[in-house]
Amino acid sequence: MTALTRPYWIEARFERREGWDDTAYPFSVPAVRTLHTLAFHPNVTFLVGENGSGKSTLIEALAVAWGFNAEGGSQDHQFSTRASHSPLHRFVRPVRAPLKARDGYFLRAESYFNTASYLEASGTFRAGQTGLHEQSHGESFFALFDKRFIGDGLYILDEPEAALSPTRQLSFLARMHELVQARSQLIIATHSPILLGYPNAWIYQASEHGLDRIEYEDTDHYQVTRNFLTRREMMLDVLLGND
Numbered sequence: 001m002t003a004l005t006r007p008y009w010i011e012a013r014f015e016r017r018e019g020w021d022d023t024a025y026p027f028s029v030p031a032v033r034t035l036h037t038l039a040f041h042p043n044v045t046f047l048v049g050e051n052g053s054g055k056s057t058l059i060e061a062l063a064v065a066w067g068f069n070a071e072g073g074s075q076d077h078q079f080s081t082r083a084s085h086s087p088l089h090r091f092v093r094p095v096r097a098p099l100k101a102r103d104g105y106f107l108r109a110e111s112y113f114n115t116a117s118y119l120e121a122s123g124t125f126r127a128g129q130t131g132l133h134e135q136s137h138g139e140s141f142f143a144l145f146d147k148r149f150i151g152d153g154l155y156i157l158d159e160p161e162a163a164l165s166p167t168r169q170l171s172f173l174a175r176m177h178e179l180v181q182a183r184s185q186l187i188i189a190t191h192s193p194i195l196l197g198y199p200n201a202w203i204y205q206a207s208e209h210g211l212d213r214i215e216y217e218d219t220d221h222y223q224v225t226r227n228f229l230t231r232r233e234m235m236l237d238v239l240l241g242n243d
Contacts, residue, residue, distance in 0.1 A: 003180045004042040008101040008154045009187070011039040012062055013093045026061075026086040029054035031206035038062075038211070040187060041202040043180045047189040048196065048219055049206030056158055058206070059189040060085050060108070063156045065092035068106035101185070103153030107144065107160055142168060145175050151182025161192040169194040193221045 014035050021027050031054035038058075047055040064070050070085040141163045149155055161169050169192055176186060176198060190196060196203060196216055205214050216222055228235050 002183075004183050004185060006097050006099065007040050007042040007185050008097055008099060009040050009066065009185065010095045010097055011037055012065065013037055013095060015091050015093055017091060019087070020091055026054070026057045026088045029057060030208050031055065031058060031211045032088065034210040038204070039202075040185065041200075042185060044176065044186045044188065044198050044201035046196055046198075046201055046203045047187070047206065048191070048203060048221060050220070053206040053208075054211075055189045055206045057086055057088060058211075059156060059158045059187070061088035061092050062187060063106040063108075063158075064089035065094055066104075066106075066154065066156065068104070068156065072106050072108040074105055101152065101154040103150050103184075105144075105149060105153070105155050107141075107155070107157045142171065145172055149175075149179055149184070151179055151184050153179075153184050155179065155184060155186045157186065157188045157190075159190060160188065161190055161195055166194060173198060191221060193219070193225045196221060 014032070014037070022033055026032055031049065047059055049055040060070065064085060068074075141160065145160070160172065164172060173195060176195070179186065188195065196219060203214055203216060203219060204211050205219060
């Protein structure tokens with residue numbers, strides 16, 4: 001197989017309809033307030049930004065608008081431990097390609113424990129989803145990526161690096177490429193400069209100015225990490241107030 005040349009999800013249109021209020025959360029978040037259309041790369045699209053910038057709000061709304069459960073899982077997973085997701089998904093209209101994804105998954109790092117508990121209680125296991133509570137957090141994350149994601153799918157991931165060591169993040173980068181070559185499309189919110197290094201991906205950065213597409217080397221994640229690694233002593237002197 002070869003990578004997709006046209007995405008399953010072409011773009012998301014944010015429609016200003018009754019109930020949209022620019023002065024209230026989540027519509028007041030800068031990354032949302034000025035956003036009308038968000039186009040996706042056929043292979044990998046990243047959303048990045050500081051904590052509180054709105055990237056997770058966006059990724060959640062995208063996942064729910066596509067048909068995934070707000071707390072994560074496949075489209076056939078319907079459970080809720082606490083309905084905390086925003087109403088933004090109701091204003092997102094997906095523009096879909098004629099080619100339909102055969103697989104899909106929404107991974108939300110902060111509610112992954114709830115998803116694992118649901119799978120354990122319901123017995124709706126698939127490859128990579130058994131014994132998740134009996135593995136370390138990182139091992140269960142990677143088992144999901146490696147065994148459950150089978151390709152020909154749309155995968156929406158919120159901070160997949162949360163439980164992964166740097167070495168495992170490199171392994172996940174390789175797994176991402178395998179999925180891309182298996183005709184998959186991935187939309188990922190991340191803080192990881194390792195994952196962001198995936199070639200030819202589109203990167204959107206959420207900030208107080210809105211949502212802008214930028215190059216890898218222009219992300220804060222790359223610049224801060226690079227500066228720390230290449231000028232560690234100087235940055236520590238500044239941060240720790242050493243004389």
